[in-house]
Amino acid sequence: MDKTVLNVNKLQTEFRMRRYTVYAVNGVSYDIHPGEIVGVVGESGCGKSVSQMSTLRLVPSPPAHIAGNAVYEGKDLVDPSNAEYLRSVRGGKIAMIFQEPMTSLNPVMKVGEQISEAIRLHMKLGANEARARTIELMKKVRIPDAEERYESYPHEFSGGMCQRLMIAMAMSCDPDLLIADESTTALDVTIQAQILEMLRDVVRETQTALLIVTHNLGIVARYADKIYVMYAGSVVEYGRAADIFTAPSHAYTIGLLNSVPRLDDDKDRMLMPIEGFPPNLQSRPEGCAFSARCTQKLPECASCSEFPLKMVGDGHYSLCINDHLDRSQRRSDTLFEAKRIPDETLLEIRGLHREFPVKKGILFKKTVGKVHALNDVNLRIRRGETLGLVGESGCGKTTLARSILGLISPTSGEILYQGTDLTKLDKRKTREMRKDIQLIFQDPFASLDPRMSIGSIIGEPLVVHKLTSGKAEYLKRVEELFIMVGLDPSLRDRSPHELSGGQRQRVGIARALASEPRFLVCDEPVSALDVSVQAQILNLLERLQRELGLTYLFIAHDLSVVRHISDTIAVMYLGRIVEKGDWKTLCKNPMHPYTRALLSAVPIPDPEIERTRNIEAIKGDVPSVSRLPGGCSFHPRCPYASADCAAAVPELRETEPGHFVACPVADAIRGAKSQAGSAE
Amino acid sequence: MTQYIVKKIFQALLVLLIVTFISYLIMELIPGDAVDFLLGLEATPEKAAALRASLNLDKPFIVRYFMWLGGLFRGDMGTSIFYNDSVTNILVKKLLVTFRMGFAALIISTVVGITLGVVSAVNRGGFWDNLISFFANIGISIPAFWLGILFIILFAVKMKVLPVQGYTDPSADFWLHTKQMVMPVIVTAVGALSSMVRQTRSAVLETISQDYVRTAREKGLRERAILIKHVLRNALIPILTLLGMQIRVLFGGVVIVENIFAIPGMGRLLVNSVFNRDITVVQGCILIMGIVVIIANLLVDVSYGFVDPRIREIKDVA
Ligand SMILES: Nc1ncnc2c1ncn2[C@@H]1O[C@H](COP(=O)(O)OP(=O)(O)OP(=O)(O)O)[C@@H](O)[C@H]1O
Ligand code: SF4
Ligand code: SF4
Ligand SMILES: [Mg+2]
Numbered sequence: 001m002d003k004t005v006l007n008v009n010k011l012q013t014e015f016r017m018r019r020y021t022v023y024a025v026n027g028v029s030y031d032i033h034p035g036e037i038v039g040v041v042g043e044s045g046c047g048k049s050v051s052q053m054s055t056l057r058l059v060p061s062p063p064a065h066i067a068g069n070a071v072y073e074g075k076d077l078v079d080p081s082n083a084e085y086l087r088s089v090r091g092g093k094i095a096m097i098f099q100e101p102m103t104s105l106n107p108v109m110k111v112g113e114q115i116s117e118a119i120r121l122h123m124k125l126g127a128n129e130a131r132a133r134t135i136e137l138m139k140k141v142r143i144p145d146a147e148e149r150y151e152s153y154p155h156e157f158s159g160g161m162c163q164r165l166m167i168a169m170a171m172s173c174d175p176d177l178l179i180a181d182e183s184t185t186a187l188d189v190t191i192q193a194q195i196l197e198m199l200r201d202v203v204r205e206t207q208t209a210l211l212i213v214t215h216n217l218g219i220v221a222r223y224a225d226k227i228y229v230m231y232a233g234s235v236v237e238y239g240r241a242a243d244i245f246t247a248p249s250h251a252y253t254i255g256l257l258n259s260v261p262r263l264d265d266d267k268d269r270m271l272m273p274i275e276g277f278p279p280n281l282q283s284r285p286e287g288c289a290f291s292a293r294c295t296q297k298l299p300e301c302a303s304c305s306e307f308p309l310k311m312v313g314d315g316h317y318s319l320c321i322n323d324h325l326d327r328s329q330r331r332s333d334t335l336f337e338a339k340r341i342p343d344e345t346l347l348e349i350r351g352l353h354r355e356f357p358v359k360k361g362i363l364f365k366k367t368v369g370k371v372h373a374l375n376d377v378n379l380r381i382r383r384g385e386t387l388g389l390v391g392e393s394g395c396g397k398t399t400l401a402r403s404i405l406g407l408i409s410p411t412s413g414e415i416l417y418q419g420t421d422l423t424k425l426d427k428r429k430t431r432e433m434r435k436d437i438q439l440i441f442q443d444p445f446a447s448l449d450p451r452m453s454i455g456s457i458i459g460e461p462l463v464v465h466k467l468t469s470g471k472a473e474y475l476k477r478v479e480e481l482f483i484m485v486g487l488d489p490s491l492r493d494r495s496p497h498e499l500s501g502g503q504r505q506r507v508g509i510a511r512a513l514a515s516e517p518r519f520l521v522c523d524e525p526v527s528a529l530d531v532s533v534q535a536q537i538l539n540l541l542e543r544l545q546r547e548l549g550l551t552y553l554f555i556a557h558d559l560s561v562v563r564h565i566s567d568t569i570a571v572m573y574l575g576r577i578v579e580k581g582d583w584k585t586l587c588k589n590p591m592h593p594y595t596r597a598l599l600s601a602v603p604i605p606d607p608e609i610e611r612t613r614n615i616e617a618i619k620g621d622v623p624s625v626s627r628l629p630g631g632c633s634f635h636p637r638c639p640y641a642s643a644d645c646a647a648a649v650p651e652l653r654e655t656e657p658g659h660f661v662a663c664p665v666a667d668a669i670r671g672a673k674s675q676a677g678s679a680e
Numbered sequence: 681m682t683q684y685i686v687k688k689i690f691q692a693l694l695v696l697l698i699v700t701f702i703s704y705l706i707m708e709l710i711p712g713d714a715v716d717f718l719l720g721l722e723a724t725p726e727k728a729a730a731l732r733a734s735l736n737l738d739k740p741f742i743v744r745y746f747m748w749l750g751g752l753f754r755g756d757m758g759t760s761i762f763y764n765d766s767v768t769n770i771l772v773k774k775l776l777v778t779f780r781m782g783f784a785a786l787i788i789s790t791v792v793g794i795t796l797g798v799v800s801a802v803n804r805g806g807f808w809d810n811l812i813s814f815f816a817n818i819g820i821s822i823p824a825f826w827l828g829i830l831f832i833i834l835f836a837v838k839m840k841v842l843p844v845q846g847y848t849d850p851s852a853d854f855w856l857h858t859k860q861m862v863m864p865v866i867v868t869a870v871g872a873l874s875s876m877v878r879q880t881r882s883a884v885l886e887t888i889s890q891d892y893v894r895t896a897r898e899k900g901l902r903e904r905a906i907l908i909k910h911v912l913r914n915a916l917i918p919i920l921t922l923l924g925m926q927i928r929v930l931f932g933g934v935v936i937v938e939n940i941f942a943i944p945g946m947g948r949l950l951v952n953s954v955f956n957r958d959i960t961v962v963q964g965c966i967l968i969m970g971i972v973v974i975i976a977n978l979l980v981d982v983s984y985g986f987v988d989p990r991i992r993e994i995k996d997v998a
Contacts (some may be wrong), residue, residue, distance in 0.1 A: 058898060091899035098898075104890040108913050108988050117909075118899040153989040169899070 004031040005177045006055070006094070011068035011078070013047075013054045015129070023284045024050040026233040027068070032177060037200065039220030039241070041256075043278055043530040047169060048213045049252050051230075052179050054078070056090050058209065072177075076368075078546030083621045089121035092122035095170035099182040101162035105154035112138070122173040137168040138362050141198065144349070158621045160191035167199060171208075178203060181213040188557070190213045190393035190618055193601035196223060196614065215531065217260055218560075218603030222610040223247060229253050232279050232289035233528045239316030241607045247327070249318040251296045254327055259535035261401040261564035263587070263604050271564070273535035277500045289317070298322050341385045341567060345416075345552050346519060347404070352377040352413035354399055372628060374410065374610075375575035378652070381519075381568075386552040388566030390598070392622055395577040397555045400599040401523045404432040405439055406551065417519070436466050440505075447508060448496040455492030457559040458482070479604040486540060493626035500532035504640035509540065521553045538565055557603050563587050571595045574623070574633040577652060581659035590667040591655060593638050594616075631665065688981060692974040696967070701745060701965045707959045708741045713958040714761040735761060748963060751915050757967070761996030762953070767964040770949070775968065777847065778938070778945035782930050784865045789873035789930075790923065796873075797880020801840045802907070804885060812877060822935050824867055824981035828940040831863045845942040864941045868933040872926045879922045885916035890914070924980035 013025040025047045032038050039323055040048050053059045055070035055077060069076040072094065077086045098104045106114055115137065116130035125133065129149070138146035148438045154162060163183060170178055170352040180199065181285055184192040203210040212224060220227050228238040229250065237250040249252045259270035276293040277284060288294070289300050300321060309317040352570055354374040373396045381387045391397055402408045404415055406422060415422040417437065425433060434644065443446035448457055459478045461467070468474040482489040485506040505525065512520060522541070526534040540563065544550060556562050562569060563583055569579040571594065579592040590596045597618040620637040623629055629636050635645040642665070663669075704760050715731050736747065742966075757767040782970045796916050800812040851858040887893065888911055896910045903911040935947035946965055953961040985992045 056898070058894065087900050087902070089900070090897075091901075096898050098895070100891055104895045106892040106910050106914065107990060109910070114895075117901070120901060155990050166895075169895075372681060501810070 001113050002271070004033055004645075005072070007031040007071040008051075008055055009071070010204050011051055011066070011067050011070065013050050013058075013059060013065045013066050017063055020282050023281050025054060025235055026284060028230070028233070028235050029068075030235065030238070032209045033213060034176070036205065037203065037210045037212065037225050037320065038229060039224030039227045039666055040211065040213045041215060041217060041220050041227060043215060043256075043392070043532060044280070045278060046196075046230045047233040048215075048230055049181050051211055051233075052096070052181055052211070056094060056096065057083075057086060058090075058096075066531070083649055088122070091118050091170075092173040094177045094179070095162070095168050095173070095175040096179045096181060097183040097289070100152065101159055101183075101186070103165050104166055105162055108153055109153070109369040110151050111154055111157070111165050112152075115165065115172055118169060119172050119264045121374075121626060134168075135288035137172055138165070138201070140171075141165070141168045141288050143168070160187055160195065160621050163187060163195055163670060164198070165192075167195070167202070171202060171206075172204070175208055177211065179211045179213065182215070183212075184219075185214070185216070190597055191621065193603075193615060194619075200400055204481065216607035217256065217531075218610075221605045221607045222603040232285045233281055234285070234289065234319070236290065238317075238319070238376070239313060243313055243316045245605065247313065247316070247343045248327065249312040249316065250290075250320040251294045251322065251325060252290045252320075253318075254325060254530065255293070255295075259532045259604065260605055261535075261538070261560045262606070263560045263563060263599065263602050264606070264609060265564065269276065271535035273539060275536070277502065277533070278530075281444055286571060288321075288576060296322055296325055339348050341382050344383045345380055346383040346418065347379075347381040347553075348414075348416040349377055349379040349400075349404075350401065350414045350416065350612055352400070352415065353411045354396075354403055354408065355411045372575050373415075374403070375576055377413070377572075377575075379570060379577065381551060381553060383518075384545070384549055386554050386565055388562035388569045389553065389555045390557065390562045390569065391572035392557060395572045395573060397557075398523055400572075401521045401553065402553055404521055405437060406433070415447055435461075435515040436517050437519045437521065438515065438517040440508055440512050440520060440522040440525045442527060448504060451494055453493050453495055454487075454499065457507060458495070458514060461511060467515060467517050479516070481514055482542070485510040486536075501529050502535075502536055504633070505529060505533075505537050505632040506540070509537075509544070513544070517547075517550070519553070521550045521555070523555045524557070525554075527556060527558065534561070541544075541565065545609040559598055560604075571598065576630060576633065576649075576662065577660075578634065578654075578662045579660065585656070585659050589659075589670075590660070591661040591668070591670055592634075592663045593640055593669060594634050597637075640665060685978065688864045688978055689974075692978070696970045696974065697749075699970055700749075700963055700967055704741070704745045704748070704959070704963060707954075707957070707962055709958070710954075712957055713737060714959065717912060718761065718869050725933065732809035738784070748960065752967075754777060757964045758863045760953075760958055760961045762956045762961070763960040767960050770961060771946070771964050773947045774944065777943060778947060779932055780850075781861060781865055781868065781937075781943070781945065782934050784861070785868040785872065785930055785933070786926065788865065789869040789876055789926065793873045793876025794919065797877045797883055798907070800877065800881045801888070809881075813881070816874040816877040816881075819870045820878070822870065824936045825940055826868050827870060828867045828937060831867060831926050832940075835863060836986070845940070847941075847945075858945075860941075864930065864937045864943060867940075868937050871933060872929055875929075876919070876922060876926070880919055882920040883912055887915045888913045913987060917984065917991075920980050920983060920987065924977045927976040931973070954977060 006033065009029050011028045015022040015024060024670050028047070028051045030038070042048050049057060054066045056077065057066065057497055059066070064307065066078055068078060070078050072089060075082050075085055099517055105111060112131065112134050115449065116127070119130040119133055120127065135146045135150055138149065143161060143164060147491055157165065166183070187195065194218065202208070212220065224241045224582065226238065226243045227241050228235045229244065229252065230236065231252050237244065237253050241608065244253065245257070248257060255272070255274040259274055260272060274293050277294070279289060287304060288301050288307055289630070291454070298321065304321060305317045309319060310321070313316050322554050332374060352374050353372070353376060356371045358374055359464065375613065379387065389397055389400065401498040403410050403424065406425070413423070422430070422433060429614065448454070451547060455478055458481050459474060462477060464472055467587070468477050469550040477491045478492070483494065487506050487510065491499070491503070496507065498676060499507065525541070526537050532594055538561065541552070545552060552560060554565055566583050568580065569576050569583050569586045571592065572578070573594050577591070579595045581585065586595065587599065590599050598618050600613065600616040604613070616639070618637045618639065623633070623636065629646070631648055632638070632641070632650050635641040650662045650664050653662045655661050655667060714735070715728050715737060719728060719731065729738070736744060748758055758770070759766055759771055787790055796812050800809045803809045832844055835842045842862055845854070846860055848856045848860060891905060893910055896906045934945065935950060937943070938947035939951055940944045944966070950962060950965040953965070
């Protein structure tokens, strides 16, 4: 391991905009060796992507100005005089895979052509040889029918397959280094696991160095050998993966680890968010960039101007000058007082179906099929509880939420709220009911009117439902709401774009609370947020539930978040509930093969656990809801599927009190697994 | 795809029917008719009535429209009252003149427009971009008749390099023909060219910032290869859309330009016939222009499919 593939030294990138400068990368150094998997983690905007793109000069310049060097094979790639050389390296010896696989491929060019283009360019092969090599690569990344699919266009592939094509493209010229920038973030967890497993196998086999850029600590714990933690454009700590997780030596790393919910938390742990927000980097951070949010600050931290990398262990370095960091916080359980949930039904969903016609055509739309978005959904939510609904994209979560809110009407079935069927209410009654049932959106950016001040956004429901009499009462109530969600009332005149993502989500919550609802539907409320801010919002939701006696339907694709906040969990797959039960039973004793796959696909931010965990990777993509597989919809991907599975839709049956599973052979599978487990 | 085209043609014919009907109606609503013009001062009520009867002008409007329509199906576009000749004969002569000019203007505006648009986008914010954008903005807002007069004064009257107006058949004197056509073609093309520049520029800029262009760059391709293979083809869709509309705009321009430069084409014929209340000729002109626009749009529509596989697929389903 003495040979380095790439050696990056004091890299600096700043974007000199007309009115201000963004100091995106401030002196980043790292090196990477053949066959090594390096993880770069940090929150959004901390310069992870810009530092990778700067080494290949892929940032738009101007406005970007890059300094420092990135040495590959003895030549500095950052040096403009090596531009010609850099071009021959780019996509050849150093290749990148980006976040959005669907948009990263040219929509009007055959995918095979796009891959062979790079091969012809870098390997100087003829058209036929390049084609043969492309097909071989497509087979390697497990694209079925590679020969025929060569001629296909990107829109004919799913997101996961596009990403595999991108990997094939990146691997096409036997690179020495592969940079995967959030390359699985946009994908469903089961697909993410598939892709990452494949990527790891490929690089191990070819001794390619792999650099994974991600904000997901679980992923680096599972795959990385070495980890670089970035904050505000600098590497604040780096070392072997195991050391970073067992002995984090920078207050930021510790904060990060404390704020993520984990699948293996043994108790109802209260998350420890990092208060405040990352700096906007419009001035060069002086001293310790983290000091404004640091809870372990020393008096010296403010006065000290030099923060040299200091060795804290073998190959483990940190910028933090506090030698006595408190790491114990990581597991400290500031337990909420256990919730007591009465056995009283607040909302009950019975036999809910929703079909959407699939229309195609430009002028004369024609119904060519239908999507069964909700298929016989039955759920019961008790007063005061949180029901977590998980499932991959397109499985019908949002359709369910919108049905409850009366935004779409179901094809059949009942939604009983305190005994009244919401689907049968007229417009006026529905509007009245909306006071009681409120929605928190996924995207705090899109859901707030940019022309309104946040004070009037929060106060709007008060006016609409005529809940306050008089100006004074209105203002008082708005202020109350601000304080309730932890927003400074002096922000009231700002407009939404002047707030951070977390603050915006607080505004969304305050607005939802204005009409004193009893039931909140939270549709992916934290998925657009950074982990440290996500923890703030999750804690806020939990606190509000206790204080105001709220009931939540909490929808998310992230199982560790759902597990953290929910009392009961329902797992959805292609419009059906496949398993439900209280959180503990469901997570400890998952029965349905899909739930099991989902759980094992979620990486846990702990390398020790990850190393011993055995991943039940499932094959294939999520089928389109418009072409539902018959019988158990999961059977094309299920490792335990038998002929019976394709024949009949399995019923949801109770395997133990309160635990329902829609798979007839679930017990047998579990039994076999645990026996195999104990035999080992 | 064929099914799609058949459907499109059917829709287009429907539109054509409505357009010809409306133009017939408008001609009807303008006071006066051909008889008033033919007889002029000699008109007596008896003479006029007799002539009207012989020309079928005494029949109700709707009947006449359907008579005209029926004629079309027999391949007969009717007879011009004013020229006393079949409309088909009259149009064929004029059509060639107009088409030659319109086609030249279309080619120039498209080729030059796309080239300048790309140059402008690639040098975004630079000298060439500013210069091109400046003239494109002027070109869009300047009225054709005003530009025509300006050109005549400048090149014909002051500099005397080009003939003021008139038309010579290319078979008679090709050089003179060319010189006579320079100004009309340019004046017709300017508006279309300017909008083409702007459309191309914004389409290319939009495409350049797409993720797949970043991918192409990451692959190590040269900027020129990226531009040609990845950017231009994707930018072509909005350009094609504009091209479809340009044909219509060009026809509008031709009508004005032919009148300024005294070119005996369809535009001039149309205007004169409106004044003469020569309803069959007006209908003929409108019909021909409509058909050309429809064909052009169909071509554009079909070519979308060639450029973008996603559109091809949607059309196959439809
Ligand atoms: N083209 C650009 N022009 C100006 N500023 C930019 C540009 N690209 C990035 N930045 C800024 O550089 C900083 C670092 O961005 P970067 O994309 O590297 O963050 P990141 O760590 O990759 O975040 P994420 O997790 O969201 O991908 C941010 O403040 C960002 O706003
Ligand atoms: S250097 Fe000081 S302020 Fe910065 S992270 Fe360490 S303890 Fe906190
Ligand atoms: S019913 Fe069959 S296919 Fe469905 S989950 Fe169970 S074993 Fe798998
Ligand atoms: Mg990034």
